[in-house]
Amino acid sequence: MTVTATSVGRPEQPAPPAAPSGARRMQRLVPAATAALSGVLLYVSFPPRTLWWLALPAFALFGWTLRDRSWKAGLGLGYLFGLGFLLPLLVWTGVEVGSGPWLALVVVEAIFVALVGAGIALVSRLPAWPVWAAAVWIAGEAARARAPFGGFPWGKVAFGQADGVFLPLAAVGGTPVLGFAVVLCGFGLYETVRVVVAHRRGDGGAPWRGAAVTALLSLVVPVLGALAARSLVSDKAENGTATVAVVQGNVPRAGLEFNAQRRAVLDYHARETIRLAEQVRAGKVPRPDLVLWPENSSDIDPFANPDAAAVIQGAADAIGVPLSVGAVVERGGKLYNEQILWDPDKGPVNTYDKRQVQPFGEYLPLRPLLGAINKDWTSMVRQDFSRGNKPGVFTMAGAKVGLVTCYEAAFDWAVRSTVTDGAQLLSVPSNNATFDRSEMTYQQLAMSRVRAVEHSRTVTVPVTSGVSAVILPDGTITQRTGMFVAASLVQKVPLRSSETPATRLGTLPELLLVLVAAGGLGRAAVSAVRRRADREIHAEQQRVTEAAR
Template sequence: MRRPVDGEDRWGRRVASPWWRGAMALLAGALPALAFPAPSLWWWAYVALVPWLLLMRSAPTGRRAVLDGWLGGAGFLLAVHHWLMPSLHVFIVFLALLLGLLWVPWGWLTHRLLHGRPGSGRVAAALVVLPSAWLMAELVRSWQYLGGPWGLLGASQWQVAPALRLASVGGVWLLGFLLVMVNVAVAVLIAVARARTVALAGLTACGAVAAGAWAWVPQAKEPGTARIAVVQPGVIPGPGPRFERSAELTRQLAGRHVDLVVWGESSVAQDLTTHPEVRGRLAALSRTVGADLLVNVDARRSDMPGIYKSSVLIGPNGPTGQRYDKMRLVPFGEYIPARPLLGWATSVGKAAGEDRHRGTKPVVMTLPDSLRIGPLVCFESAFPDMSRNLVRDGARVLVVQSSTSTFQQSWAPEQHASLAALRSAETWRPMVHATLTGESAVFGPRGEPVGPRMPTDASAATVYTVPLGQGTSPYVRIGPWPVYGAMAALAVFCAAEGGRALRRRTDRPSDQGPDRSSDQRTDQPTPGRP
C-alpha cells in the first residue's frame, strides 16, 4: 500500500477538519454565481456544482453531508445576492443561512446515492433524484415571501440559443434540471470509475434532449412588429428632476411614429388623482408623441390606504382607466415580512421603513391600435408564472418597469435584464425591460436581443422595432411540468427507500431470542404424573 506524501496527508487532514470542510462548502456553493451576469460564464454552469457534489460525496457521515449541503446553499445565495450587502448588511448573512437549509435534503441525498463505491443502480437514481431535489429547493425559495426566484440555475443560460429553445418547452425549470444532471454525471465520471458508463449515458441523454428540442420544437411566429420607445432618464437624484428629464426625453420622440412609450419604475411620485397638473402634463406628452405612455406611479393612493406601485396607461386625454398594481413585493426592500419580529432589519440596513401595499390581480392593457400588453413591475419579471399567466390572458407584449439604481455599480442591473430573455423564450412573446438607470433591454419572442441595450451610464430615449410573437409555446400550454416530474421522481424514490427499510426490518432476527414455547409445553407436567 502506497504511503501518502506530505501534501496528500496535509490535504486529507484539512478535508477531515470540520472547519476546513465548512469553508470549502461555502466556497464550493458560491462557484455557480460566476455563470450569471456580470461574469456571464454560461458554460461554467455545466461543471460549477461538481466540487460541491464531490465534497458532499466524500463526507464521512450523512450528517456531515447535510451540513455541507446547508453551508453550500448559504454560500450560493450569498454569492448570487452579494450586491444586497450594502443595503442589508449583516442581515443578508442571516437570510442566506436560513434559506441555505433548503439544500439540506440535496446534501443528504448526494451522500446517500454517491458515497463510497455506488453501483450502477444508485448512480442511475442519482442522475434523476439529485436534479429533482435541486428543483425542489429552487421551487420553495421561489415563494415570494422567501425572496423569490432570483438566481435560478437555469437562468444562467439566457444567451444560449439551444437552451432558450428548451425553455419554451419546460421553462427555466427544465434548464435547471438538465444542468444539475450534467453536473452529477461529470462528478461520477471523476470519482466513480465503476459507473462511468451510466454517467456517459446520462450525458448522452441530456445532449439528445437538447438536440431534439433544436430539431423538432416549433419556434414562435413573428407576424408583425410594434415600435416601442424606452425612456431611461439615468442617475438623477430626486423624483422631481427625474420626472423633468423623462419628460424632456419623451418630447424628443415626436414624429418618430411609436406605438407606446415606456417609463421605468417609480417614474412618477405623485398620485394622479390628487395632482391634476401632473396628470395634465403626462396627457400633453402623449399628444406630442402621438402614442400612449406607460408610467409607473409610486405614491400614496387617495382612493385606497397606503402606498402602491402602479403601472398606469396614459392617453392623450389623461389616464385611460387601465392600471396595474404591483402584486409581488420585494422582501425588506418594499415591505418587512413579519415586521413585529423582523423590524429590526431597518436599523442595520436600508430596509423598507413603511410597507407597500399589494395589488390583487394581473391586468392586460389594450392600446388604441388593439395591441395588448402585459405589465410587470421590477422583481416580478423573475417569476415565470406571472409572465405565463399574462400570455394566457392574451398579452402579445410583456413590459417590465424596473429601477435598480440602488445597486447601480453591481451585478444586479445585468442580472435583472437577462431575466427578460428567459421570459420571452418561455412564452413566445417579446419583453421590454425599461429601467430608470439601466440596464434597459428588449428581447424578441425567441429570447433574442432586439436593438442595443441601454447601459447604466445612459440617459436617453431609444425606439425599438419589436417583433410580435404569435402562437402558444409548450410551456405556456402545459405549465411547469419538470417540477411535477421532479416531485413524482422524489415520491417514487422515497417509496422505494421506505419499502427497502421495511423489508430490512422484517428480515431482521427477533430480539426476543429463539421461540421457547414448544420447550415450555414439553416441560409442563402431564396430568396424573408427578
Template sequence: MLLPVRLLLSVLGGVALWLAFPGFDLWPLAFVGTAALTLATVGTRWWVGGLAGLGLGLTWFTPMFTWASTYAGLAPWIAMSVASALYPAALGVVLALLQRGGRVRPFVGAAAWAVMEQARAVTPFGGFPWARLGFSQADSTLLGAVSVVGVEGLGLLVALVGGLLALGAHRLIARRTAAAGEAHRPPARAGRPLGPAWLPLVGATALVLVPVLVPRPTAGEPVTVAAVQGDIPEGFTRTLTAERGTMLQRYTEQTTDLAQDVEAGRRPAPDLVVWPEGATDLDPLHPEGGEGTTARIMDAVEAVDAPVVLGGISRQGGEDPYNMVFSYLPGEGLDRTYSKVYLAPFGEFMPLRPLLRHLSPWVDRISDLSAGTEPGTMPVPLADGRTVDLGLGICFEVVVDPAVRDVVRGGADLLVVPTSNAWFGEGHQSVQHIAASRVRAVEHGRSVVHISNVGVSGLITPDGRVHERTDLYTRATLLGELPLRSGTTPALHVGPWVPPVAAAVVVVALLLGLRRGPARTRAAGAGSRPAARLPR
C-alpha cells in the first residue's frame, strides 16, 4: 500500500471517529475509524505508522475541540489538538511494529488502543480523558458491556471490533492481490493460506450485538430531584458578568418560583434541589460578605423546604480558591462541602503560564485553583428521615475514572454532575458531556443528575436514558423521580485492571516480535515466503 493511500486512510479514519461522537451521533463510525488506522499501519515501517496515527489524531481532535476556541482563541485550540494528536501518533508507531509481519492483529491492536487512551487520560499535567472511545457509545448496542469492563474496557472493545473489521477487509484485499500472481508461482513457493474473510466480520457483529443482553436494572427507592438550569443573562460570558451576585439571584428566584408551584399544587415537592457549578458567584464562606450570601441562599432553601446542593468558587476564608459544592439544609444552614479534587489543566490551573500567555490573553484571566483531597461523597439528610449519599463529580471529573470510582466505592447511591458549559459556546461539548454521564450511569448502575448552568442538562436513570433533557441557553427547572441504587457492577473491579493488562499484552507482543524478526529473515533467505500481505 503506497504511503499516500495509507495517509488518506488514516485521515478518513480520524473523520469517522469525530463523527462517531455526540453532535453527529454516528456511533458505528468509531469501529470504522479504528479499523482505518489498523489497515493503514499493517505491514509498514514504524515512521509511516507514526505519520498515519498523527493524521488520524489531527482530523479527529481538531474539529472535535473547536469549543476550546470559544473564548481562548485559535492558538490554544490548535495547541490542544496537536498535543492530543501525538497520542494516536505514538499508537500508530506501536501498531506498525506489532503488524510489521504483514498480518492484522486485532487483539493486541485493541490492547494498544487501550494503552494509548490511558496514557492520554493521565498525562500530561494530570491528563485530559475527553473523547475516549467509550464515550462515543452512549446510544450503541455495545453500551451494556460497560457495566462489566468499565469505560476502559468499553474503549478496548470498540477498538477490537474495528480490528476485526480490518482483519476481514485485509483478508479480502490480500486474497485478491495474491490470486493474481499465485497461478504463475511454483507450488512450492505458494504462501500460507489466509483464513476466511467472513469469520472476523461475524465476530465483530456478535461483539457489537451481544451486550444488549446485559441487564441494566433500574429498580430502587425513588427520590424526587429538582435540578435548576438558570442560563446566563444576554451579553454575559462565563467569566465576565456585569455585576457579582447576578447568577446567584437567578438561582434563588428560580427555586422560589418552584416553591410557589409546589405550594399551588402545580408540581410535586422535591426531596432534593441541585444547582450547577458556579451557581453562586458570591463566596458564602467569605469572612466579610459570606453571611449575606448565605442568607440569600437560605431564603430559597426555606422556601422550597428541601436540601439545596450548589456549586461555587470559595477561598474558604483563606487565600487559595477552590471549586466547591455546598449543601444547605432547611432550618440549619450550611451542612457539608466538597472541594474538587481533579482539576482540569488549562481551565482550573495553568501549566506553563509564562509560555502560554503569549498564545492567548485569556491565560492570565484563569486563576490557579487549589485541589481538594477527599472524594466527593456527600450524605444529605432528607425531610422524610432518609439520607441520600451523593457522589459528586464537578464538571470534567465525570470523565476521570478514579473520581467516579472513588465515590461509588464510598457508598454513593446517586451521582451528581454540576457543570458550567457556558465556557464552550454552542458547539458539541455540552452533548458530549452529558453522553459521558450516561455512560457512567450504566457503568456503575447509578442514576445521575447532570445539571449545567446553560445546558444540556438531564436526569439520567441507571439504564443510561435521559429524562427532562434541556436545550442549550434556556432556563429550566427539571423535576422527576430517580431510583437510588447501592449495589456495585463488575466494572468497579474489572475496569482498573484493563490498562495494566493491556500494557502487558502489548509489551509481550513487541518483545516476541523482536525475537521472531531475525528468524523470519533467515527463513525468507532460505526460500520460504511470508503470508500474503498488502503491497507497500
C-alpha cells in the first residue's frame, strides 16, 4: 500500500487521490504567496508604524509554509519571504540613486533569508523545532551582519521591537536575544495552532503532548523573560546628570544636491546654535552643558579651511560650551567621516573617525568592475572614505559622550565598544538628507531606542534634517523634531556607567544561538540520512518479497 510521509504523532494514511493539474498548481502557489505576504507582514511591523506585534503572525505564517518541507522548497520560500520583507523595507536606498542599487541590495540580502528558509525547513521535523528554527534565523542575521563588504544588519528583527513588550530582553543579550525571543514566539504561535487543530481532529498521543508543551513554552517563556528583564531597565542617574543640546540645522533642500551647498549646511547649524544661545540668554531654555551637531554638519574641512573653522568657532563662542561637530576631513591624502570636539576656548581638541563606513555610500567595493559597467556609479563616490581604528568617547563638561556615527548604530560591536570604552551617554550623529522623507530616519531612530535599552544609556540623535531626538535609557523618546526643519532640543539627561548583561556578554549570546542552530542543522542532517537509508532498506525488502512471490 502506498503511504504518505508522516510527522511525529500523525498516523499513516492512504495517499489521497491525485488532484487535477490546475488544483496542484494552486496548491503550490498557496505556500509561495503566503511566504511573500508574511514577509510583507514583517515589514509592516517595523517603524514608523508601532505594529510590532505583527512580527508574531508573520513568523507563524512563515513557519506554516516551511514545516515538513524539503530544504529545496525552504530555499525558494525563504527567498520569497526575504523579498516580501526587504523590498519595501529598503526602498529608501533608491530614493536618490534610482531603483538599480535598491533592487541589487535586496536581491543579495534575500539570499541570506533563502538559506535560513532552507535551514528552518530541515529542522522543522525535529522535536522542539521552534527553538531550533528561531536559532537558525538568528544565525542568518549574524551572517548578514558580517558579509559581504562588512555586512548589512539593517532589518534585524530586534530593530522592529522598540515599542514592543520584548524590548527589555535587549538588556539581557542584545539584539540576538531580543530577535530570538520574537521569532521563537512567532513559531510557537503556529505550533500552538497546529497542536490545537490536530487535537480536535483526534490525532492525540504522547508525541502530541510533547508538541503541546513545546508550543506552550515557546509562547510563554519569551514573554516571561521579557517581564523579568524589566528590572534591568532604568533611567536613574548613576553619575549625575548633563544638560544636552541637540542641534538640527536642516539643509537647503533634500537630496544629494545638498553636497554642492556645503557652506549653507554649515551656516544653518551655526545659525541654529546661535539662536539657541540667544534663547538661553533670554531665559527661555536651560543653559546646556554640551552641544551635539549631526554627521556632515560641516562638509567643509575646518582644518584646511579657515573660514569654516571661523564659523564653528563663532557658534562655540556664542553658546559657550563644548561642541561636537560632524565634518568631512582630509588627512594624509585620505578622507575621514569625523566628529570633532570643539572647545570654545581651545578650539578642536579631539576627534573620532567613523569606523564602519558604508559600502557604495562612503566607499566603493569592486570599483574597477563597477566602473566598467557604468561610469556614473563610480562618479557618485569619487574618493573612498578611510576607516577609524578606535572608539570615540569625548569628555564634554565632565560627561563622557560616546560617538556612534549614523550607519554604525546598526552594528552591535560598534555601539558596545563605545560603551565599554567608558561612555556615560551616547550620541548617534546622522545625516539623512539624501533619503528625503522616507522611512529610513524612523528605522534608524528605532535602532537607537533598542541601543538605549541594550546598554542602559541615554541616546541623543542629532540629524541634519530630521528626525532628531533624545532617548532615555529605557528607550522612551522624550523629545523629537520634525523633518526638514531647523530646531534644537535641550534636556537634562541621566549619566550612567553600570553595564547590562548584554554589554558584559558581548557576542557570547549570539555565538551560543549560532551553535544551537548548527546543532539543530547537524541533527536534522543525520535524521535525513537515516530516513533515506530506512526508505532504501524498506524498498529493498519489498523487492525481495515480490521476487520471492
